[in-house]
Amino acid sequence: MTSDTTARMLRLLSLLQTRREWAGLDLAGRLGVTVRTVRRDIDRLREMGYPVDSARGHGGGYRLASGTDLPPLLLDDEEAVAIAVALRTAAGGLTGIEETALRALAKLEQVLPRRLRGQVAALQGSVTGITWEDRGPRTDPALLAALAVACRDHEILTFDYTTRPGATSARRVEPCHLVASGSLWYLLAHDVDKGDWRVFRLDRISAPTPTGHRVPPRPVPGEDPASFVARRLSAAPTRYRAVATVHASADHVRAHTRGLATRIRPTADDACLVDASDDSLTRVAQTLAALGDADYTLDADPQVLRHLRDTAHRTLRATGEREGSLRPPDRSIPGRAGGRAPGG
Structure with missing residues (x-):
């Protein structure tokens, strides 16, 4: 199989994984080949263990089906990072599947590009979970990743923060840790201007900007980050008692x-x-x-x-x-x- 054919088949497989069903003509147009070439490539994928169903008719139709064995999957960068972080979490905290998670993680990290390994390490090293519960305000993955990198590098960060009453102010902080509590994400950081520790809800943070200024790690006083955040949250005023x-x-x-x-x-x-x-x-x-x-x-x-x-x-x-x-x-x-x- 030539390198051009291999690259085309990987592209074909990627397309099949992004949509429930593809018309043969559409696949041919995306790949810049004939419908006959698409049929041959589909046959090659089947020989490799990918369960590709086809429908009769003009141009035909193709979709990936569930099979008896799990074939190799193609992941984009964000998917690979998300799976690696999830496997690391499972390996360290979910009873009964630690060894299985470690085996899967070893396979993934062996082929993970160097540019992604830093993101995985930063996100995993900066995240602590108190508990995962119901869905709440959605957190921007890009914001989560940016804050994780700032926590890892101990880089002073500026951002705008909207308080509970709705007022917005500029903050300058030393990021320490990301904590998931219930349905919300929080940033534990030392506020440079106020000279004290603060807990920030991620859905209220906007326009985070790295300053390029790195500082020595600042230990959380007296306890681990998750316990510190949990104690602060339990003492915070609430709307309903x-x-x-x-x-x-x-x-x-x-x-x-x-x-x-x-x-x-x-x-x-x-x-x-x-x-x-x-x-x-x-x-x-x-x-x-x-x-x-x-x-x-x-x-x-x-x-x-x-x-x-x-x-x-x-x-x-x-x-x-x-x-x-x-x-x-x-x-x-x-x-x-x-x-x-x-x-x-």
Whole structure:
């Protein structure tokens, strides 16, 4: 097989992976060859193990199908970086597949271009996850990569930051770490102008600009970056207040929930407080639902109670239950989930 033929077949394979189905004429036009040449190249791909289905008709139609074996895949730069980072994360933190992830990672990094290895190392080395949960505001991958590189290189960065009330200000920071918490991404950095540590939401950052000025690494005071960010987030003001008194030990709640470590405060051997406060009513409900079978009483804002009741009524209607079956709990019985907020 000549080098021209090999290059054309790789291009053909790449095209087949980007669309569900291709007409033979379209493929021929993209590749600058005849339909007959496309047919021959398709046959070669089949001989190599790629399951390519074809349809009869003028020009024919082709699509990659699922087969019995996994053939080689073609990845663009962004896909290769994303997969490498995911494999590194799996190798270090997902029980049961560490060895498999390492084998796959070794195969990928063996052929990964040098220009991409730096991006993978920067992104992986700068990212810490508290927990991955529901989807939230989307983070620009280019922004994430730029911040990861700044964290890796300890390069002072400037950007515009929009605060919760909506005011925008210019910031100059020493980036330290990227942290994923729930549905959001955060940058932990030392604010040069304020002389203190700050946590920035990535969806509020715009116009990041490297300064070219690098500084020595600055250690996070007293704890790892993820714990530092989690503590700052738990102390930050929220729009909706919701605190559950859970009739189970703090260790039991920690063992059955994700991402709530800094929100749990033991009050007795068999009880604890869980702060479910948030800017989102939906996330408040999700945090409470994560408590599972543990009974609790709730001290919450009226908007939270209304949202929880409305959600419960919709659930009852969806399951065919009568709404009248949703009765207020007997307040003489302590520990019943959904109890009335004191003073509410």
